Amino acid sequence: MQTIAYTNEILSELTRTLKQVDEQETEQLTEAVWNAGKVFVAGGGRSGFMAKAFVMRLMHIGLNPYVVGETVTPNLEPGDLFIIGSGSGETKSLVMMTEKAKDIGATIAAVTTNPGSSIGQLADIHVNVPAQAKGENTSGKSVQPMGSLFEQALLLIYDAVVMRLMEKKETSSGTMYGRHANLE
Numbered sequence: 432m433q434t435i436a437y438t439n440e441i442l443s444e445l446t447r448t449l450k451q452v453d454e455q456e457t458e459q460l461t462e463a464v465w466n467a468g469k470v471f472v473a474g475g476g477r478s479g480f481m482a483k484a485f486v487m488r489l490m491h492i493g494l495n496p497y498v499v500g501e502t503v504t505p506n507l508e509p510g511d512l513f514i515i516g517s518g519s520g521e522t523k524s525l526v527m528m529t530e531k532a533k534d535i536g537a538t539i540a541a542v543t544t545n546p547g548s549s550i551g552q553l554a555d556i557h558v559n560v561p562a563q564a565k566g567e568n569t570s571g572k573s574v575q576p577m578g579s580l581f582e583q584a585l586l587l588i589y590d591a592v593v594m595r596l597m598e599k600k601e602t603s604s605g606t607m608y609g610r611h612a613n614l615e
Contacts, residue, residue: 437574444575452558461596464514469495469508471499472496475522478585479516481589482589484589485514485586485589485593488607491611492600510537515529518544520541520551521548526553542558543558562584
């Protein structure tokens with residue numbers, strides 16, 4: 432198969448996967464972000480990169496988002512939202528963070544392929560993404576390696592949440608650009 436043919440297969444997989452994501456789950460996540468005092472987002476590896484992209488757009492909207500583990504991230508408090516993007520829902524460091532966030536009294540949202548996982552069981556909000564995660568024995572088989580399908584779907588879900596929040600806040604891309612980094 433040639434490169435563009437792979438691109439078409441990836442797009443087909445993403446379309447098939449995202450059509451299976453429950454609209455009510457994504458709306459619940461959107462409402463939780465909208466109503467949160469602060470939003471904390473975490474993920475390991477490439478899922479963590481998707482989290483950083485999401486936090487950047489939330490900041491552009493004018494919300495109070497943070498990437499867990501960054502030096503400028505404040506403390507988590509009751510009433511805050513902790514979003515974990517994890518295909519397996521079993522990454523040990525993320526499970527420990529989720530347990531601590533739960534003990535603090537934050538609302539927990541899991542975006543995962545495995546809602547029955549350790550993280551999924553701790554979560555108040557679930558967005559189930561039927562996509563292949565790291566292993567081959569997970570939901571949503573993919574021609575792509577490892578967790579690529581999950582990670583791509585995660586970014587698109589996060590971007591769709593951003594668009595819903597833009598709508599709720601009645602903001603535009605132009606307004607958001609005013610918050611874009613200017614020391615580049």
